[in-house]
Amino acid sequence: MFGSISKARLRWKIPLSIFHLFEGRAEQALMSMTQAHELAPGIPSIDFFYALILMYNGSLEEAFSIVEESKKTNPDNVFTQVGIFLKYALQGKKKEALQSATPQVLEWSCNDFTNPLGIVAGYSLIGEKEEALNWFEKWIDLGFINYPFLSKYNTFLENIRGEERFKKLMERVKHEWENFELL
CATH class of the missing domain: 1.25.40.10 (Tetratricopeptide repeat domain)
Incomplete structure (x- = not known):
């Protein structure tokens, strides 16, 4: 090619x-x-x-x-x-x-720290806050701790930023971001 x-x-x-x-x-x-x-x-x-x-x-x-x-x-x-x-x-x-968030799509999205990006964004955009927050937490658990991106650059998360759970998760992200060390 x-x-x-x-x-x-x-x-x-x-x-x-x-x-x-x-x-x-x-x-x-x-x-x-x-x-x-x-x-x-x-x-x-x-x-x-x-x-x-x-x-x-x-x-x-x-x-x-x-x-x-x-x-x-x-x-x-x-x-x-x-x-x-x-x-x-x-x-x-x-x-x-x-309908397009099939089990295959969701299963695949759990396997890498960048994959949940589209899932979190999509659920947030359509107002499915609980699903968006569940996927947001999975994303963090997979190692995505880019505090600046999550707190201000990712505009697709606006619908969940005011949620208490989001704020708690962002406290965790901020702590991990500020204390990140390469081994």
Whole structure:
């Protein structure tokens, strides 16, 4: 699909874009992820992160277009399915969003500290606060303790920020963030 130089460029573009997003630099994240998407369009994980970063930049129609294209070419891929969940959530289509949060999607989302991002955001956006908070806690338990991202940069969490449970969890995150040490 692409040469070894492109593979090498691709390997660092994706983590760099996610790093920028988690640092609150969504525009820089988009620049890196756009380059990754240009190098390897049609790969579900790249399509998902590209659409996700477009969403964080407010480019919803473009993001939805990426999700729809991925739905046509890779309908059973979990990245595609999480993208569909987020698309419906951002469109305010609660019923469709809940239907797209299949057991497969939810099971997969428990296996890595970055995976719950889309699930927490989607549930928060559709007003499913208890589910959003349950997934938020799972996300933290999986090791995601980026206090700045969770407290201010992740705009999709606005619906749960005022909840007492969220505040308690954020106290934990802040403590772990401030006391993080590499072993």
